[in-house]
Each structure stands twice: as structure tokens, then as C-alpha cells.
Amino acid sequence: MKYMLLMMGTQSDFDSYAKWPKETLQANFAFMHAFNKELKDSGVFVAAEGLAFPDQAKIVRAGSDGEPITDGIFPESKEFLAGYWIVDVESPEQAYKIAARASLGPRPAGMPGNMPIEVRQVMGGPPEELLR
């Protein structure tokens, strides 16, 4: 079963990441690097990506002529995807355990709590009978 682990944050969360000291960033990248290696070594790793910061995020819709209409204004409460992992595991519980590990990435001293990780199953695709 494939699961996606999503690291989410609001614009203000990202603003605070941008102020992290160099040591924290380095510790965080080292943690992610070791974590990814461990997932690969244990054979559960499928993919992982980090996304650019949300200040360049755009919402795109098709206009009446089909041309893209872009918008870059978001509500303050909007959660942006910061990055994700896809893991191939035996059970949802195994995915939750891996998410709890990802939740432990180093943060600056004094920052509250561990990072929440959203866990969702990845589907194989639409049912065969719907593909014509």
C-alpha cells in the first residue's frame, strides 16, 4: 500500500522557517538526508520532493476561452504543501510510524511541538472500467 506523507504549513509558518538560524537549517537538512537514506535502505521509499516556498504559488483556472487565469492571493489560513514523501508499506500503522519520525525533524530551540504530518493513501488510479 502506498501512502503519501505531507508536510504542510501556513504562510506564517514558512515566514518563520525563513528566519531559522543556519545551524538549525543544516541540522534539519542532515536529518532529512539521513531519514531519506534510512527509508531507501529499508525499501519503503518511493519518492520525496520539497516544494518552493509559497510566495510564488499560483492558483490557475481555465478562463472561458480555456486560457489560464492565474491568481496569487490566498487566505492567511491556507495550508501550503512544503514537501512530501511517498512510502510503500504493509499497513497504515507503518505509514503513521514513519510520519512520526518525519515529525521529529530538528527545529530552533524553544519552538513548540512537533511538526504535524498529514498521511493519505495513494490510489492506484481510476478503476479500469472508467478508462476507455
Added chain:
Amino acid sequence: MKYILMMTGTKAGTETYKAWSQKDVETHFAFLHALNQELTESGELVVTQPLAGPDEAKIVRAGKDGALVTDGVFPEAKEFLLGYWIVDVESSQRAYEIAARLSAGPGPGGVPTNMPIEVRQIMNARAAEAKGAK
């Protein structure tokens, strides 16, 4: 440059899909299938994945002792990722064009959904590490 195109929706929004007729659902999937094939042939599609509905979504945190804590309660306004496409394109404009194509996918009665698609650049890990090491 790689971009991720994200289709998102609230739980209430995803409930409305359940009311689509079988024919509308088939038309929509046929549209997505054809678009995926076109993007594969043009060499732009890196990967696309649909996600299971938000009903079984969980938020996981490590507790104080490192043990996992799961939570399945979300604010009503929360937007869930429904599926995504990663495309490798020459410009952001091309990524927006592909997003607009997705947005124009047929809804009930074949009317375009005009669904919003969030477009974000995928970060190059090496560039990020270099930035962090400055």
C-alpha cells in the same frame, strides 16, 4: 524546471463528486486519461497520482516520548489534496497552461469544472542545501 500541479478540495466539495452520474465520471476520467497520455507523449509528465478521499486522512505527530499521536479531525475549511501532476517544462507559463487544461476538464453535463489548480515549483534539493549552507 519541475512544477507540481495540485488539485485540492474540501471534504464537502469532494462529497459533491459522489452525486456525479456514471457517465459524467466516465467522461471526466477519459479526459484525464487522454491528457495524461498527451503529456506523456510530449515528454512533460514526470508523475501523476490520485489520492484516496479525505475520509481516512490522518494527522500524525511524534508525542513527547517519540510515540506517534494520530488525529483525524480537521477544520471544515481544510483543503485536501485530491491528486497531483508533476511536469517538467520550460517555463512557469507552460505549467500554467497545463493547469488550465486540467481546470477545463468536464464536470456534470460536460460543462468545464473550472476547478482551481495550485501550481508550485519543485525545489532542487542541491540548491536548497546550498542556500541553507550560506
